Amino acid sequence: MPETTQSTTPNHSLIEGDNLHALTVLNYTHAGTIDVIYIDPPYNTGNKDFKYNDRFIDREDGYRHSKWLSFMEKRLRLAKNLLKDSGVIFISIDDNEQAQLKLLCDEIFGEENFVANVSVINNLKGRSDEKYIATAHESLLIYKKTNFETLGLPAPEDYIEEYKLTDALGKYRLLGLRKRGDNSLREDRPNLFYPIYYNISTNQWSLDKENFRDPIEIIPKLSDGSEGNWRWGKDTLLKRKDEIVIQKVKKRNEYDVFQKDYLHKSNDELKRVKPKSFWTGTEFSSDAGTKSLKEVISDVNFRSPKPIGLIKCCLSQASQKSAKVLDFFAGSGTTLHAVMALNAEDGGSRECILVTNNENNICEEVTYERNKRVIQGYPNAKGEPVAGLSGNNLRYYQTGxxxxxxxxxxxxxxxxxxxxxxxxxxxxxxxxxxxxxxxxxxxxxxxxxxxxxxxxxxxxxxxxxxxxxxxxxxxxxxxxxxxxxxxxxxxxxxxxxxxxxxxxxxxxxxxxxxxxxxxxxxxxxxxxxx
Structure with a gap:
């Protein structure tokens, strides 16, 4: 059911049916082509959130974990086949099955392909019904297929504030060229230990002592005075010489070498930073997920929809603008909503495949209806018109x-x-x-x-x-x-x-x-x- 007739716009697909069956079909149509998978599977809380063989599994079931793992294993093995070698999968989960899921994913994807277990703060106040500790987070397990590399996230405001210096190329900060942390001793990387010679009067430096008369010799030293190493080898240092600044560190009363770290890249794109292992902010809250869904369908009754901000954060660091995205526990359809919103923000052409069953008419009345309205436009909760993200096609399929x-x-x-x-x-x-x-x-x-x-x-x-x-x-x-x-x-x-x-x-x-x-x-x- 295309919602636009433009052949150049992203084609999104919604598949109604058992996700095991749909994944089997996708293994014929999309093997090795998916860039990002995000799923929010049943958490197996025992509160009628997980069915096995058409029966809800409760907390008293002695095989509760085994049944859930069997259910997930079949689907994750099929999902792995769909990923590109550079692909990545994000799985939301809570403590009911997080430990078991980690072991299962280690087996399916390989322990060496584990990327992170991110704590997502989705309820900062904590859940008051917890007996001992008020849980404030869920987990986000991340695994790569083989050679995934993160694109990073746009630099946050507090990070940007560190860039207080400016030159003709823009804002920058100074980073010490000496290596810190692991492998920072001279014996760890002997080839990265070498002197840099500095002439105070001309403010010039060289790797050759003979270029100056009585230059200052600067070597990488740790705070305890022991010899360390630089972050760059000699070739890189010479290639990036315009980024080098040498200045006196007053509290040590000695000269040291620094790198100009610019806020913007050469193409004027804002610097991106490596994601941390915990994500916090209102955009990740459970309330944000409910609010964004009700904004589109005001009378919907859907428990704990994922927030758009969470999915956008996953996609932003993991996908190129032309990526193919899959969610085979689509639920309320947040993943597609997030894909279309991110495309609108950065000019991307990402395409999304959603899979969900139609129990209680969820696929027709929530998943599809939500995203159809997002494309066509809708009145929000206040009755105000919201323009649609019209540059999208959405097609509805059913397995048979x-x-x-x-x-x-x-x-x-x-x-x-x-x-x-x-x-x-x-x-x-x-x-x-x-x-x-x-x-x-x-x-x-x-x-x-x-x-x-x-x-x-x-x-x-x-x-x-x-x-x-x-x-x-x-x-x-x-x-x-x-x-x-x-x-x-x-x-x-x-x-x-x-x-x-x-x-x-x-x-x-x-x-x-x-x-x-x-x-x-x-x-x-x-x-x-x-």
Whole structure:
């Protein structure tokens, strides 16, 4: 259900269904393509927040933790397959399962890929119903796939206030060039210990003592007088010589070496800082989550929606502006709301996939309705109009089933129902209107095209000749076209497409889908998900 018709705007997707089934579909359409996953799974509090085999699990259940871990393991293993190597997953959790989840994630993602366990202060006053200590935080577990690097966060006001010096390049502060903390002794990094020579009268420095008469020799020394090392090697020092400042430290009565640390980068972008292991602020509070949801749907009754600020903080440090984002415990739809808000702020084109079931009509009446209003505009709680974030497309999908037995009838049924899944896979949604070719498309060919990308679905092998004709005529301007063709096996009728083979990439369906699912679904499952 597109909410705009602009082909250049981000395409967001909402999938209604069991998230285990949806993750299986996404493993065919999006394996290795997701940049950021954020999830807020059930916390297993025993207060009817977690179902296992269609039954709520209470605190007295002796297998409470085991059932929750089994539930999460299946989903996290599928989720890992979806991440790029540079991808990252954020998981909100509280103390009911945080320890168990940490061990599970160590097993699935690898202990070496643990990034952080962030304490998010979401109730500064603390919860008065706690027996011993008033809990004021939740945890945010972060794991990378393999080579994730944080982009940092925009510098906060108190950090900016440290930049009190100015030159032609802008505001800066002075940072000591001497290494501090671990590996700061001379013997730790001998190549980073070397003298720098300074001429007071000319305010010049050099690595060569012979360049000056009676220069001051400056070496990296720790506060106890022992020899340390610099943060930079000689090559870096010379390359960045314009950043070096040498001045006298009055309380030590000696000269030392400093680096100009600028507030803005060369492209005038504000400096970003490394996130800390605890996040605090009104934007992370539970009240902020409830307020932002009720601002859009005033009469909604939804327990503990996540605040937009939390998701934006995750995305801001973890994703490029064109990132693909997934939330398969979508709940009230905060993640998509946050993605669209962040895009509006920084000009990004991030795309988001949400997955949730429709228990108590949550998907239709909360998740979808909220984000539809955010796109189209809505009256806030005071009745004032709020402009929509109209540069977005939102499409609503539902998972369905086809018998897994590979009969011809099942294969044709799967092929007929797979079109939306293929659109999702290719990221192309607009169907081409092939005027004058109704008799051809009526035989079982559909073409989808957006901008410079196109793909074709051939639903019946008898329509291959007509498909070739369309490729040669209506699609002649495209260099490469993906063609999905119905076949009873893995052979995609390569010989029949011989005339256009240099311009197409063939894929036999539903065989490719069967093979993808075969690696994921248990053998006893009798259905194929579409």
């Amino acid at each position: 089933y086809v018998g897994r037995e590979k009969t011809l009838a099942n294969k044709r049924a799967l092929m007929a129902l797979a079109t939306e899944m293929l659109c999702l896979k290719e990221g192309v949604y607009e169907e081409e209107n092939l005027q004058g070719m109704g008799e051809i498309t009526g035989l079982g060919v559909r073409v989808f095209q957006e901008n410079s990308k196109a793909f074709m679905v051939v639903y019946d092998e008898e329509a291959i000749d007509q498909a070739v004709e369309i490729i040669q005529s209506a699609l002649s301007s495209f260099e490469k076209i993906k063609v999905y063709v119905f076949a009873t096996g893995s052979y995609p009728y390569t010989d029949d497409f011989e005339e256009v083979l240099d311009r197409i990439e063939l894929c036999a369906l539903p065989d490719a889908i069967y093979r993808a699912y075969q690696r994921l679904l248990p053998k006893e499952d009798k259905n194929t998900i579409v």
